[in-house]
Amino acid sequence: MNLIKDAPLLADSGEPGFGVYVHWPFCAAKCPYCDFNSHVRHVAVDQDAYVKAFLAEMTAMRAISGSRTVTSIFMGGGTPSLMKPETVDAILNGIAKHWHVPGGIEITMEANPSSVEAERFRGYRAAGVNRVSLGVQALNDRDLKFLGRLHNVEDALRAVKLAREIFPRMSFDLIYARPGQTGAEWTRELNEAISYAVDHLSLYQLTIEEGTPFFGLHKAGKIIIPDQDAAAELYEITQSVTSAAGMPAYEVSNHAQPGAESRHNLTYWRYGDYAGIGPGAHGRLTSGGRKFATATHRTPEEWLKLVNEQGHGMVDRDALETAEQADEMLLMGLRLREGLDLARWSTLSGRGLDPEREDFLLQHGFVERIGNSRLRCTPQGMLILDAVVADLAA
Known part of the structure; x- marks a missing residue:
């Protein structure tokens, strides 16, 4: 079965839905604040081998989930925009082969401005991607350098412009509560971001995660981030500026024009089921009246080896007790x-x-x-x- 690639986007039904998450684990460089499952490789990645493994793992996940109608697809990472359009096309058609994929569902890809090319973006759109999420993170070159990003503001704005031209919907991320950041600076930056006519913004407070380079620097006093009161003020500015611009928060860190909320993320927060495919992907799948938490091996090469040996890279498949499910639903629902x-x-x-x-x-x-x-x-x-x-x- 081939994916229907040009249908109008469906409206949010309000139901939890069933999502498919595909994790592309590779990055050109590891950002010093990032604790996501991302890996830098200095040799070319064999994308054909990973496509074959993704398709095999889909078969295993389909055996657990049974026949389901997909309401959203999300390709995250890592840096999915390092994939060739042909890779994306094969993955999306594989999902359509394993589950029912109606025309017009939201299909999101994360992209970094440093890896954006017009030809590649058009290739992703032709494959069926209809929403892109750009990792902009800051709108000044000083802070982009501090955050370890490979792009500058010029690259970011070029990527935003291309995304607006090519995809029906787009979002981009910004990180606030950066060292020395004032309320006035954040207000200006937010208003600038909104002026680029995006319909969705993900706005995250900088946190210092153990195991990252920033953790050691922060512990040594070489990075000083705003204290709790200053961070709370920046959070309140975030709510005020976005609400005034018609992009109120629909979740703790996510803001959208009405109707432009991320369907895939709503599946998480409404506690729907989702298949997690690829190295380090997590999932929640209901089978035989029980809900299972799945997780795959985090290291790409070990995941690939497992898939080749056993048809999937799962290292955990745990049946959740009712109390665990209730606690997860409570945590997710109150974010909205x-x-x-x-x-x-x-x-x-x-x-x-x-x-x-x-x-x-x-x-x-x-x-x-x-x-x-x-x-x-x-x-x-x-x-x-x-x-x-x-x-x-x-």
Whole structure:
């Protein structure tokens, strides 16, 4: 079966859906803040071998999931824009062979501005990609250099312009709470980003992750990031500027014009099922009335070896207990502006929320009810989301 590549984008149905995530683990360079499963190789990657392995692992995942209708596809990494368009085409057609893929579903690819070429972008579009997510991260060259990015602002804006011309939808990422960043600087940068007519922005606070080069530098006092109060101020500026521009947060770090929300990420946050394919990919698949958490080997070469030996690279396939599923659904649902579907959560967990705990959070303005069917965090509650979730889950 071939992918339907030019159908109009479908509207969000509001349902959790079923997503397929494909992880391309290779990067041209490793950013010093990044703790994602990404790997630098100084020899050419055998893309044909990886395509063959992706297709084999799809067969294994299809055996677990059974027949499903795909509502979104996401190619992440790593740097998926290092793939040849032919590689992308083979992967997407493989997904369409293993599951039912209607025309018009969201198909996203992550791309770095340093690896963007017009011919390659047009090749991805011809393969069926209809949404691109660009890793811009900053709009000044000083901070791009600090973040270890291979592109400059000129490269980033060229990539944004190409994406707007070629793809029906696009997004790009920015990192804030960078060393020395002021509220006025972040306000200007946000407004500049919005001016490029994107319909979606992912805005992440810089965090220092253990195991990254930044961790050691931060521990040695060579990198000083804004303190908790300053970071909270930058977060509040983020909410104010994007809301005023008609791109309110629909999730903790994601902002969109109405209707332009990421369908694939909504599948995660609404606690839908998704197949995770490729080195280091995670998944949630329901089979035989049980929900399984899957994970594949993180190292590309070891994953490839496993797939060649056993037909998949899975190293974990754990059946989740009901309580684990309920906690995951609670955590994911409260990240969303639309909130947690209380009836669905109660059906899964077999209980309701503790009235005293909920009332405490309501009275202190950390959560609010949306009618009788949903509960969501307030902007104040989003600042302490982990604590809110822990309180409700107890």
